[in-house]
Amino acid sequence: MNLEWVGYLAATLTTLSFVPQAVKTIRSRDTSGISLGMYVVFIAGVACWFGYGVVLGSWPMILANALTFVLAAVILGLKLRHG
Template sequence: MELFGVIAATLTTISFLPQTLKTIKDKDTSGISLGMYSIFTTGVFCWTIYGFIIGDLPIIIANVVTFIFALTILVMKLKYK
């Protein structure tokens, strides 16, 4: 059961990598919603805290990595507004 969670966490986390790399490369955030990424980044942060509270390593790792990707995009959205 935990392996299934690890696979799911890996896939959903990796799905943010192409957008993050494209945003870094192009410095174009015009197609990205500031509201959506603000809410999403906050939600991922909350999931990370939840992972620590329950001691679930797959939730912690997946959300820390996703948080870094989402925060990168959010910061670039604010910077290149």
């Protein structure tokens, strides 16, 4: 039984859960409530999950973490610029 759909569902839900906060932060440019240390560690973790997905050839992991990395990197950039 191929359960890869569970991976796609999990990847979609976790990535989508991050989008509203990313959009709000990008629009407002307000990063005062964001921890710089947390975002640095978070992006490192997302990069590791992306790499692990590549090694496994797991498209749900690759796609979700690539998108999450981009969104988080934009927020980190805003934090560094405006924070």
